Amino acid sequence: MSNLDTRLRETFDRVAESTKVNRRVDEIVTVRRSRTMPKLVAGVAAFAAVVAFFVFPILLSGTPDDDVAGEIAAPADAGLTIDPSWLTVDDDDLAIFVALADSAAEAHGAGWRPSLRTEAVWCLHEGGPGADTRASDFPIQESLTVEALTTTCATGNDSARNLETPPETLTVCRGVFAESAYAEWVESGEYRVIAGDIDGIHPGFPVVLGWQSDCLSEVLDTTVEVALTDDLALDQINHARQLEIAVTGASHINCFDYQEASALADEARRILGTNWLRVEFTAVDPNLAGYCYQPTLDLQFGAIYVTGVDQPIAENPDTSTTLPSG
Amino acid sequence: MGGFREVYETALPRLVRLAHLITGSNSAAEDVVHDVFVAAYRKWENLEDPDGYLYRAVVNRSRSVLRRRSLESRHPAELSAADLPPELDHVWIALSRIPVKRRTALVLRYYADLPIDGIAEVMGVRPATVRSLIHRGYLSMKKELNA
Numbered sequence: 001m002s003n004l005d006t007r008l009r010e011t012f013d014r015v016a017e018s019t020k021v022n023r024r025v026d027e028i029v030t031v032r033r034s035r036t037m038p039k040l041v042a043g044v045a046a047f048a049a050v051v052a053f054f055v056f057p058i059l060l061s062g063t064p065d066d067d068v069a070g071e072i073a074a075p076a077d078a079g080l081t082i083d084p085s086w087l088t089v090d091d092d093d094l095a096i097f098v099a100l101a102d103s104a105a106e107a108h109g110a111g112w113r114p115s116l117r118t119e120a121v122w123c124l125h126e127g128g129p130g131a132d133t134r135a136s137d138f139p140i141q142e143s144l145t146v147e148a149l150t151t152t153c154a155t156g157n158d159s160a161r162n163l164e165t166p167p168e169t170l171t172v173c174r175g176v177f178a179e180s181a182y183a184e185w186v187e188s189g190e191y192r193v194i195a196g197d198i199d200g201i202h203p204g205f206p207v208v209l210g211w212q213s214d215c216l217s218e219v220l221d222t223t224v225e226v227a228l229t230d231d232l233a234l235d236q237i238n239h240a241r242q243l244e245i246a247v248t249g250a251s252h253i254n255c256f257d258y259q260e261a262s263a264l265a266d267e268a269r270r271i272l273g274t275n276w277l278r279v280e281f282t283a284v285d286p287n288l289a290g291y292c293y294q295p296t297l298d299l300q301f302g303a304i305y306v307t308g309v310d311q312p313i314a315e316n317p318d319t320s321t322t323l324p325s326g
Numbered sequence: 327m328g329g330f331r332e333v334y335e336t337a338l339p340r341l342v343r344l345a346h347l348i349t350g351s352n353s354a355a356e357d358v359v360h361d362v363f364v365a366a367y368r369k370w371e372n373l374e375d376p377d378g379y380l381y382r383a384v385v386n387r388s389r390s391v392l393r394r395r396s397l398e399s400r401h402p403a404e405l406s407a408a409d410l411p412p413e414l415d416h417v418w419i420a421l422s423r424i425p426v427k428r429r430t431a432l433v434l435r436y437y438a439d440l441p442i443d444g445i446a447e448v449m450g451v452r453p454a455t456v457r458s459l460i461h462r463g464y465l466s467m468k469k470e471l472n473a
Binding site (some may be wrong): 004005007008009010011012013014015016018019020021022023024025027028184188189190223224281283284296300307308 | 331334335338339342343344346347352355356360363364365367368369372373374379383386410413414417418421432433436437464467468471
């Protein structure tokens, strides 16, 4: 080993040893208002930490509603043959979620089910903890409702449980990430836009405020910059939700290769509209033999991409990192 | 977000140290790693190899920070803040004067002890490029230290 080798190693080691490390994990998912906060409900954060891993049980019994199936149009052929049933919710798709729930019953308790990305909601509370969570405390065959959103944010789930915010004081808005958020998203190199315009109009996602508001005049100081409007467009979210159930179920049943899942993702975007982005998640290796892929619908960014089937059946998020007050 | 906090607690110190060595600034390193964790949190459920992702992201974002030259305005130079003996302080200062790609390759080789293929994967370049970067970095350091 040369003298320079030794000096480089010693220098690196000495500098590394001197490095100061501040832990800021609680800032990562904190969402808060920029103006002065009224007093925080005492003990919320501590209580939330205790119940961080608790998931509200959901009963999956019962049969699908009639309005679930058959509302999604059959797709056009985009080069690979797409079975129209892959884009329509049926009993087999719902059975997949039941099976997933059953397989996780020991860990989560009876009635638990995987949540969907199209059930994403931000709960912002007056001076209290924010939660980037999902409103999934209802049977999967039913539709997402404003009540489900407000219940999630009022009584909470996971770490945000028992926030004691009266539901009647909540305001449901639609949030859309700012251009800067999209720019950073793309600059990360993890996502490559292959159809759609990041500077265009995006579908948005539910943001529930723990106070009365007109949505439009709010200026929020959140980890990711978001603008609010008062038009939630819940029917469009439920449309996307149906599609997510359908393509997730189909992907589990059929074990698509990457090209098939991509074609299905393209078709899903055609159905949802061009305000959705079609992106490539670059971390996913498209050539893994024997691996199953699926389209994934990211409601918050309004983006559709392909991931591996084994990974993306998301559980109710652990929101234990959402505790700091504003 | 199962496992996020655990990974954060475990990986944070070594990632900040790595970013410190590449950027030359402790405070910039903390910002870099924080930004990487913020980005990782948003896609946590999709990450098949969180540790690998975080490592690559910290290296690339550290290089990006230097490339944009925002470091000077946001974080004054702290190159001598490590309380090094003079002979090592010279090395530390010399490192700040060589191109960032070469510096990154040297950090990954002599601090992280990564093999050539591993450095290539982290930096997103070919192994031959890594060998060239290390060789040129080495020559640059000699030149700086003899100047």
